[in-house]
Amino acid sequence: MKRLLILGAGTAGTMVANKMRTRLPESWTITVVDPEEKHLYQPDLIFLPFGRVRADRMERPRRTTLGRGIEWIQEAVDRIDPDKRQIVLGESTLDYDLLVIATGSHIRPEETPGILGDHWYQSVFDFYTLKGALELRSALSAFEGGRVVVNVVEMPIKCPVAPLEFSFLADEYFTKREIRNDVELIYATPLDGAFTKPVASKVLGSMLGDKGIQVEAEFNAGEVDGEKNILRSYDDREIAYDLLVTVPTHMGAQVIEDSGLGDHLGFVPTHPNTLVSKTDDHIFVLGDATDLPTSKAGSVAHFEAHVLAENLVRATEGRSLLEDFDGHANCFVESGFGKAMLIDFNYDVEPLPGMYPLPVVGPMSLLKETRLNHLGKLGFRWAYWNALLPGRPIPVPNQMSMTGKRETAASAA
Amino acid sequence: MPTAEYAGNVVELNEEGFLVDSSEWTPEVATGLAEEAGLGPLTDKHWTVLTFCREDAAQQGQPPGLRRISKLSGVNMKELYQLFPKGPGKLAAKIAGLPKPQGCI
Ligand SMILES: Cc1cc2nc3c(=O)[nH]c(=O)nc-3n(C[C@H](O)[C@H](O)[C@H](O)COP(=O)(O)OP(=O)(O)OC[C@H]3O[C@@H](n4cnc5c(N)ncnc54)[C@H](O)[C@@H]3O)c2cc1C
Numbered sequence: 001m002k003r004l005l006i007l008g009a010g011t012a013g014t015m016v017a018n019k020m021r022t023r024l025p026e027s028w029t030i031t032v033v034d035p036e037e038k039h040l041y042q043p044d045l046i047f048l049p050f051g052r053v054r055a056d057r058m059e060r061p062r063r064t065t066l067g068r069g070i071e072w073i074q075e076a077v078d079r080i081d082p083d084k085r086q087i088v089l090g091e092s093t094l095d096y097d098l099l100v101i102a103t104g105s106h107i108r109p110e111e112t113p114g115i116l117g118d119h120w121y122q123s124v125f126d127f128y129t130l131k132g133a134l135e136l137r138s139a140l141s142a143f144e145g146g147r148v149v150v151n152v153v154e155m156p157i158k159c160p161v162a163p164l165e166f167s168f169l170a171d172e173y174f175t176k177r178e179i180r181n182d183v184e185l186i187y188a189t190p191l192d193g194a195f196t197k198p199v200a201s202k203v204l205g206s207m208l209g210d211k212g213i214q215v216e217a218e219f220n221a222g223e224v225d226g227e228k229n230i231l232r233s234y235d236d237r238e239i240a241y242d243l244l245v246t247v248p249t250h251m252g253a254q255v256i257e258d259s260g261l262g263d264h265l266g267f268v269p270t271h272p273n274t275l276v277s278k279t280d281d282h283i284f285v286l287g288d289a290t291d292l293p294t295s296k297a298g299s300v301a302h303f304e305a306h307v308l309a310e311n312l313v314r315a316t317e318g319r320s321l322l323e324d325f326d327g328h329a330n331c332f333v334e335s336g337f338g339k340a341m342l343i344d345f346n347y348d349v350e351p352l353p354g355m356y357p358l359p360v361v362g363p364m365s366l367l368k369e370t371r372l373n374h375l376g377k378l379g380f381r382w383a384y385w386n387a388l389l390p391g392r393p394i395p396v397p398n399q400m401s402m403t404g405k406r407e408t409a410a411s412a413a
Numbered sequence: 414m415p416t417a418e419y420a421g422n423v424v425e426l427n428e429e430g431f432l433v434d435s436s437e438w439t440p441e442v443a444t445g446l447a448e449e450a451g452l453g454p455l456t457d458k459h460w461t462v463l464t465f466c467r468e469d470a471a472q473q474g475q476p477p478g479l480r481r482i483s484k485l486s487g488v489n490m491k492e493l494y495q496l497f498p499k500g501p502g503k504l505a506a507k508i509a510g511l512p513k514p515q516g517c518i
Contacts, residue, residue: 154480190479192500196515218500220479222490235494264484293475293515 002028004312005087005096007077008253009034009062011042011389012287012301013102018067019309019391024316028097032066033089035076039065040130041384042158043298043377046165046334048133049140050173055130065389077103080259082280098282098315100308101261101268103253105158105288105296111249112153112221119226124244127166128158139243140173145182146242151231152189153221155196156265157250158288158296161343163187164194164204165334166245171211172336180212188216188231188239197350200343203367207335221246250296252289267291272347273323275308281315284308294327294347302388303328306398309391328400332377340373342366346400352407357396359404366405419445424510431506431513435470438510446508452497459496459508462488466509476511478502 004020006013009032017032024030038059047053066072079088080101086093107128109115115124125139126132150167157163167187174180187194187208194204194215208215222234224244231239251257252266261268261279269278270290277283286308287301294300307325314321327347334340342364343351355362364373387394416425420441425433430446432438443463447455455463465486469477479502483490497504502514 155478190500192503220494220500234490235498264481 002097002316003095004028004030004098004100005094006030006032006100006102007034007080007087007255008032008101008103008287008289009066009072010039010102010104010287011298011384012104012289012305013100014039014062014065014389015301015305015391016100016102016286016308016312017070017391018389019305020312021067021069023309023313028316029071030069031071031073031094031096033073033075033077033087033094034062035074036062037074038062039389041381042128043380043384045127045130045133046162046169048130049127049136049166050169051137051141052169055134058130060385065385067390077255078258079255080261080283082259082261082283085282096282098284098312100284100286100312101256101277101289102286102301103255103289105156105250105252105267107248108251109246109248111251112223112246114224114226115246115248117226119224123229123242124224124226124246126246126248128162128247136245140170143183143243145179147184147186147240148243148245149186149188149231149239149241150245150247151219151221151239152191152247153249154190156296157247159331160196160295161204161331161333163189163247164208167208167213168211168336169334171213185211185213186216186239186241187213188219188221190218190220192217197345199353200345200351200367203341203353204333207369211336256289263291265291272327273307273325274311274321275304275325276311276315276321284312284315292327295329295331297329297331298384298388299330300328302394303330303398305391324399326399328398330396332373332380334374334377335369338374339369339371340377341369342373342376344400344405349400349402352405354405356404357401362404417445429513432510435510435512438467442510443508446510450504450508452508456496458488458492462486462493462496462505463509466505466511470506470509470511476502476506476509476514478514 039062041058044053044058075089077087086095121135125136152163174183193201195201220234223232252262256262257266268285270285288296311321330344332340345351353367356364356366422439422442424437493501
């Protein structure tokens with residue numbers, strides 16, 4: 001028997017494992033390796049700190065997300081040895097014929113001096129982990145006023161709109177608690193605006209302004225002084241806080257670094273259109289683990305998985321690979337008070353206003369706040385467990401399309 | 414697209430002031446762009462960074478991000494902020510005649 005081995009059964013690994021069940025010849029087995037008992041629906045982490053979802057509803061036993069016939073080894077991979085086509089798990093090894101790396105990206109608060117320490121989970125919090133989001137929920141419910149600073153330490157981060165969504169939801173949360181006038185909200189980012197791409201950055205930036213959220217742009221956090229409650233940048237700008245919500249540096253999984261397969265952040269150099277590793281034909285990379293210049297998002301993993309599944313089949317047959325992945329990303333941006341926006345883009349085209357997936361009728365509006373987009377965001381929860389993870393098709397095109405979009409002066413330039 | 418001239422070198426710039434074609438770059442262009450950005454005369458340390466950025470971009474096909482510069486050029490983060498204030502990744506790329514780093518989204 002030949003083995004397709006998938007490292008990491010998060011969003012990306014699970015999707016591709018389930019897709020491959022019906023696509024590989026009988027002589028192949030599918031094995032996934034992931035140490036975690038449960039699968040977490042990460043998009044709900046933005047709602048959890050505000051008590052809008054229940055933590056136990058966000059997780060499901062991993063076994064139930066993996067289709068029949070898929071072998072799951074509940075252990076952490078320690079090392080990948082591409083020359084021997086083997087992985088190391090504690091004392092044992094496992095051979096593979098084709099390898100998919102889907103070990104995700106993870107926060108590394110220890111990269112910024114002062115984040116971890118006595119003040120961690122007292123006045124300094126993350127919301128990118130279940131533990132962090134739960135701790136932050138307690139802190140927020142006890143918060144009666146003062147300055148809340150949301151800080152993105154450095155790019156890239158997964159779901160780059162999540163810190164913005166968190167800020168919008170915080171505005172709503174404090175408004176509903178009738179203490180908004182006593183709370184100062186600050187958004188500190190290393191980018192030169194709210195977002196990386198000009199048109200969306202303008203729209204999102206003016207939304208922050210309308211909601212009274214102050215933006216500190218080009219702010220590169222160098223350290224946190226937990227004693228004095230000060231966030232300091234490399235060029236010695238200081239922001240005082242009462243509550244610091246940090247989105248720490250992200251890196252690929254430790255195993256990537258330990259195996260010498262990553263770039264300076266532990267992301268795996270990946271061919272942008274085929275998803276094969278740049279250093280080894282038997283290794284493919286999917287989801288947040290890649291070094292590709294597109295969003296680290298579940299929707300991206302979904303569009304990638306479509307191309308990857310085809311390329312794994314081709315690799316088993318020794319055929320040339322499909323170069324179809326275009327960097328397509330499609331994200332709902334929750335904007336508070338029951339509304340959301342939708343953005344759709346790829347390697348070359350930035351998010352533009354218009355309708356999606358069909359011109360004029362939509363039903364979703366691009367780059368515009370609507371109630372329907374909010375329902376779309378909530379619907380994504382259902383689609384995640386029932387369509388995305390099982391690897392079923394969803395009714396949106398895999399490649400980005402210009403249909404229904406309006407080019408603006410800035411985007412046409 | 415606007416053009417600019419630095420010591421006889423004519424280059425095309427985009428609306429954010431980045432070179433449209435990085436092969437039009439010369440050291441004189443860098444000096445001119447640095448002056449416009451209010452950097453004052455370029456020091457050896459500046460040149461270490463600029464040279465690293467150009468060589469790395471040629472190899473990688475994209476301008477290096479800030480962390481990559483500080484890790485591989487031998488110039489640390491604090492110094493980078495002194496040399497290229499505010500957004501060192503962006504400013505170094507601009508003066509090195511490279512596109513704006515994507516910062517990955
Ligand atoms: C707050 C927040 C909000 C988000 N909102 C959205 C959204 O609205 N829309 C959207 O599309 N995306 C969203 N995302 C992003 C989305 O969750 C991720 O992009 C997606 O989960 C990436 O899938 P992945 O499989 O690459 O990584 P993950 O799903 O993180 O999975 C990685 C897996 O690898 C495993 N692993 C790690 N190391 C090892 C090892 N050594 N051995 C074996 N296994 C290992 C882990 O246990 C994990 O199960 C959000 C993320 C966050 C944090």
